[in-house]
Amino acid sequence: MSDIFARATSINHDFISRLITPGDKAVDATVGNGHDTIFLANLVGDTGKVYGFDIQDMAIERTKNLLSAHNLSNRVLLIADGHENIDKYIQHPVKVIMFNLGYLPGGDHGIITREETTIAALKKSLSLLTPHGVLSVVVYSRHHGGEREKQAVESFFESIPKTEFHVVKINHLNRLSSSPYIIIAQRND
Numbered sequence: 001m002s003d004i005f006a007r008a009t010s011i012n013h014d015f016i017s018r019l020i021t022p023g024d025k026a027v028d029a030t031v032g033n034g035h036d037t038i039f040l041a042n043l044v045g046d047t048g049k050v051y052g053f054d055i056q057d058m059a060i061e062r063t064k065n066l067l068s069a070h071n072l073s074n075r076v077l078l079i080a081d082g083h084e085n086i087d088k089y090i091q092h093p094v095k096v097i098m099f100n101l102g103y104l105p106g107g108d109h110g111i112i113t114r115e116e117t118t119i120a121a122l123k124k125s126l127s128l129l130t131p132h133g134v135l136s137v138v139v140y141s142r143h144h145g146g147e148r149e150k151q152a153v154e155s156f157f158e159s160i161p162k163t164e165f166h167v168v169k170i171n172h173l174n175r176l177s178s179s180p181y182i183i184i185a186q187r188n189d
């Protein structure tokens with residue numbers, strides 16, 4: 001934990017770990033290799049629940065194995081569907097929703113998050129948050145269409161009324177502008 005500023009993901013984990021308490025519900029909207037799913041499952045405890053979405057079987061499979069190795073399977077529902085359909089599976093408010101854009105590291109680099117589905121999912125996610133609930137996005141832009149997706153994500157967050165959400169962006173000023181960074185929105189009541 002001493003090197004939290006080295007990576008966008010570790011900065012993000014640091015913020016989110018302060019917000020979640022046992023019994024909370026949380027969503028990993030892009031399961032990938034399962035690191036965020038495990039992270040959330042540890043925080044929500046035995047009485048909480050994590051919902052994990054991915055359209056790629058390899059991601060769901062890897063994460064299923066990882067969860068079972070950590071004895072955390074009972075806290076997580078893995079859903080092999082797009083996060084743009086989040087409202088089909090979740091109707092009650094959740095404390096945290098995490099997105100990690102781009103492709104699955106070590107997987108098929110052709111299967112990527114896309115502007116249209118990402119924005120649709122982000123819109124639905126905002127309306128699913130509890131009071132003081134948080135939506136976080138780790139933005140990657142090096143995949144095909146990634147630069148356009150990044151612009152769309154920024155425009156989306158810029159347009160959110162400040163009376164409803166606090167929206168912050170955290171990036172490394174001394175790295176390339178294509179380096180991953182974080183956008184976090186917190187419902188302010």
Ligand code: SAH
Pocket residue numbers: 029030031032033053054055056059081082083084100101102103104105111112113114117118140
């Ligand atoms: N770029 C990050 C990892 C991103 S993983 C890194 O380097 O660590 C992104 C995951 O999102 C992939 O596993 C991919 O299959 C998944 N994904 C793509 N489109 C999706 C969608 N519409 N719904 C849910 N998951 C999706």
